[in-house]
Amino acid sequence: MVGAESQSPSHKLVARANMLLPGLYAWVTTVAFPAAQRSAPASARVTAMAALVALVAGPVVVFERPRLGRALGVLLFVALSVTTWLLLRSVIGVQHLEPVRASLGAVGWALFAFGWGAVRRAGSVPEEDPHVIRAEPLTPRGQLPWSALWVYSIGLVGAVLVLLLAWQVVRPAQALLAHAVAVVAAIALVSVAARIAVERGRARTFPAPKPRLNAAARPLATVLLLIALGFVWLMLR
Amino acid sequence: MARAIDLLSVLLLAAAAVAFGLGIHSLGARRDLAALYWLVIGALVLRAATDLLRPKSSSR
Numbered sequence: 001m002v003g004a005e006s007q008s009p010s011h012k013l014v015a016r017a018n019m020l021l022p023g024l025y026a027w028v029t030t031v032a033f034p035a036a037q038r039s040a041p042a043s044a045r046v047t048a049m050a051a052l053v054a055l056v057a058g059p060v061v062v063f064e065r066p067r068l069g070r071a072l073g074v075l076l077f078v079a080l081s082v083t084t085w086l087l088l089r090s091v092i093g094v095q096h097l098e099p100v101r102a103s104l105g106a107v108g109w110a111l112f113a114f115g116w117g118a119v120r121r122a123g124s125v126p127e128e129d130p131h132v133i134r135a136e137p138l139t140p141r142g143q144l145p146w147s148a149l150w151v152y153s154i155g156l157v158g159a160v161l162v163l164l165l166a167w168q169v170v171r172p173a174q175a176l177l178a179h180a181v182a183v184v185a186a187i188a189l190v191s192v193a194a195r196i197a198v199e200r201g202r203a204r205t206f207p208a209p210k211p212r213l214n215a216a217a218r219p220l221a222t223v224l225l226l227i228a229l230g231f232v233w234l235m236l237r
Numbered sequence: 238m239a240r241a242i243d244l245l246s247v248l249l250l251a252a253a254a255v256a257f258g259l260g261i262h263s264l265g266a267r268r269d270l271a272a273l274y275w276l277v278i279g280a281l282v283l284r285a286a287t288d289l290l291r292p293k294s295s296s297r
Contacts, residue, residue: 151247151250154247154250154254155250157254158250158253158254158255158257158258159254162254162257162258162261165258165261165262165265166261168261169261169265170265171267174264174265174269177264178261178264178265181257181260181264181276182257182261185260185261185276185279188253188280188283189250189253189254189257189283192250192253192283192287193250195287195290196246196247196250196286196290199290200243209238209239209242212242212288212289212290213242215288215289216285216288216289219281219282219284219285219288220281220285222281223278223281223282226274226277226281227278230274
């Protein structure tokens with residue numbers, strides 16, 4: 001999209017395909033397929049087809065009229081897709097969802113977002129832009145220790161495992177809860193892992209070990225108490 | 238000592254991941270109370286790992 005007006009016809013074709021194909025995939029898997037079910041209302045089929053028209057029209061006009069193209073290809077397409085889902089109601093209920101198709105649909109929507117995103121053109125150097133503000137290059141304030149990678153990896157692997165474990169829950173209501181809890185836990189694990197990884201690089205600025213242990217004493221004591229109660233419960237059972 | 242506490246915070250991070258995993262596994266095994274138990278432990282362990290890094294923000 002950056003500098004699109006100066007692109008050659010072949011580049012424009014590739015850019016249009018990048019916008020259209022992921023959206024088409026997302027539309028087929030998550031909008032068209034449920035709307036084509038026998039139990040789907042006719043209004044949902046109409047909005048699904050209108051979403052397809054908006055999806056195709058956006059990339060067609062985006063180079064000539066960028067604002068209109070984005071409005072059609074992104075905003076209107078998403079709005080009509082959401083309207084279709086609202087009209088479908090129970091047809092896309094949790095009990096009717098097929099995990100693999102739903103996952104592929106989510107990937108399709110992510111690719112759709114990337115397709116409409118703007119990236120720097122290959123080979124271009126930002127500093128060569130005529131509008132660039134010349135200044136001294138910023139030097140990094142610190143360097144991460146090699147162990148930061150391992151610490152972050154622990155959080156990342158833990159987050160992925162938690163997300164995968166959520167797919168083992170088969171009861172519909174609990175499965176939804178499990179996925180919600182897994183997403184929250186995964187975000188928390190990755191965030192804390194990043195903080196630990198980064199802060200360890202600045203360990204010299206930390207206060208003495210005693211205040212650090214004191215700060216964590218309350219949650220640690222609660223954990224120990226809960227573990228002790230768990231043992232008692234196991235022995236009494 | 239400071240390095241030992243750093244190591245402890247990493248171990249607590251790993252323990253939190255295990256606790257969250259056990260919590261969700263228990264949910265799948267129809268043991269809702271055990272799931273709640275492990276999820277609470279996971280959250281507390283993660284909080285402890287953060288508090289070990291930033292003592293000032295957690296001191297009241």
